[in-house]
Amino acid sequence: MLPDFEARLSDYAEAIVRIGVNLQPGQRLLIADPYGQQGVARSAEVLVEAVTRAAIELGDGVDVIWSPSADLRTMAEAGDRRAFDRLVASNTAKLDRHLRNGGAFLFFTGSQPRLMEGVPAAHLAAFQEIAWRHFGPIVQQLMHGASQWCLVPAPSPSWAALTFADLPSEQRLAALWRCVFDSVRAVGDGRTVERWNAHLDGLTSDAEKLNAARHSRLRLVGNGTDLSLALPAKHHWCTAEQHTKHAVRHVVNLPTEEIFTAPDCRSAEGRVRVARPVCHAGTTIEGIELEFHRGCVVSASARTNADLLRELLATDGGAVRLGEVALLASDLDAPRPAWQTARTVFHHPLLDENAANHIALGEAYPFCHRGWWKWRLNRSLVHVDLPLDAHVTLE
Numbered sequence: 001m002l003p004d005f006e007a008r009l010s011d012y013a014e015a016i017v018r019i020g021v022n023l024q025p026g027q028r029l030l031i032a033d034p035y036g037q038q039g040v041a042r043s044a045e046v047l048v049e050a051v052t053r054a055a056i057e058l059g060d061g062v063d064v065i066w067s068p069s070a071d072l073r074t075m076a077e078a079g080d081r082r083a084f085d086r087l088v089a090s091n092t093a094k095l096d097r098h099l100r101n102g103g104a105f106l107f108f109t110g111s112q113p114r115l116m117e118g119v120p121a122a123h124l125a126a127f128q129e130i131a132w133r134h135f136g137p138i139v140q141q142l143m144h145g146a147s148q149w150c151l152v153p154a155p156s157p158s159w160a161a162l163t164f165a166d167l168p169s170e171q172r173l174a175a176l177w178r179c180v181f182d183s184v185r186a187v188g189d190g191r192t193v194e195r196w197n198a199h200l201d202g203l204t205s206d207a208e209k210l211n212a213a214r215h216s217r218l219r220l221v222g223n224g225t226d227l228s229l230a231l232p233a234k235h236h237w238c239t240a241e242q243h244t245k246h247a248v249r250h251v252v253n254l255p256t257e258e259i260f261t262a263p264d265c266r267s268a269e270g271r272v273r274v275a276r277p278v279c280h281a282g283t284t285i286e287g288i289e290l291e292f293h294r295g296c297v298v299s300a301s302a303r304t305n306a307d308l309l310r311e312l313l314a315t316d317g318g319a320v321r322l323g324e325v326a327l328l329a330s331d332l333d334a335p336r337p338a339w340q341t342a343r344t345v346f347h348h349p350l351l352d353e354n355a356a357n358h359i360a361l362g363e364a365y366p367f368c369h370r371g372w373w374k375w376r377l378n379r380s381l382v383h384v385d386l387p388l389d390a391h392v393t394l395e
Contacts, residue, residue, distance in 0.1 A: 009047070027103060030062075110347075111156040200241050229322070263322055
């Protein structure tokens with residue numbers, strides 16, 4: 001492991017608790033993964049312990065929902081919707097109680113990117129629908145400021161083996177931890193919170209400049225992508241720094257290098273070639289190419305898991321439209337972090353989306369529009385980020 005691992009892990013935990021979640025005095029923290037694994041992978045225990053130590057200084061303690069990973073795969077292989085529905089309903093009830101009690105949330109995502117590799121796409125799509133039917137109402141409450149929440153990466157041996165397959169096996173996990181530490185500015189000097197405050201100020205400044213400019217269109221061009229989008233008159237550029245209804249600041253994902261908004265969901269025209277594998281439903285879809293006309297995907301292909309891509313696009317009427325466009329701060333003249341310039345394919349939604357300009361199929365964030373009538377914003381059960389190797393032009 002890294003020689004400075006413990007110091008950097010402590011810095012990471014401090015950033016999570018004080019910047020990401022911004023845990024308040026006496027507030028309880030719940031750690032879970034309701035997205036892909038219905039709980040936290042046991043491989044994340046070291047991070048859970050570090051976060052717990054950091055949280056004890058501030059809050060009322062930490063609860064964890066652990067993932068039954070092996071049982072989850074067995075359910076998916078068998079297509080046992082009834083057992084999965086019971087599991088998700090039980091976990092959602094815990095999340096709902098925690099929310100009603102005023103708790104904050106920390107979500108570990110993407111620790112096992114190929115947990116469901118080889119499971120029939122129809123089974124995975126059915127499980128996704130069940131998960132979002134239960135968890136969706138809580139997501140909507142969090143989106144509207146009910147409490148603080150934050151998503152972070154938690155390295156695991158299986159994820160490291162996928163991302164750093166070219167390294168000797170004994171070096172892979174350390175290489176992944178180094179990337180994650182770099183991405184969250186945890187260098188082990190005890191000043192991570194200070195660095196994050198400065199970084200967030202820079203992102204806010206970039207967002208303010210974009211909002212003042214009032215662009216009406218943008219175009220993304222490069223490496224198989226040529227896509228034009230219209231921006232609603234009341235669009236609002238945002239950062240991952242959000243506030244609850246009680247004005248408590250939090251950052252909804254670490255790392256974050258983006259400024260994002262919601263395009264007019266009827267406007268997408270052109271084609272995109274997704275630059276990185278997309279992690280979805282516990283597996284990866286590679287080589288995605290899409291064509292848009294009048295806002296909708298009219299043609300779609302993928303090199304792997306094309307059947308899962310088709311199931312994703314068939315989720316509902318909004319799954320074929322775009323809910324987000326996001327620009328890297330480094331494309332707006334900010335310094336590019338070293339972990340981005342390495343061009344590593346991370347096989348993780350948070351790291352890959354923050355290493356490239358991207359769009360997202362599905363749900364638009366309501367706070368990306370300042371008008372009272374949000375009919376040009378997309379609605380969907382899904383929200384799937386698609387990193388692009390493309391530069392932006394704003395009009």
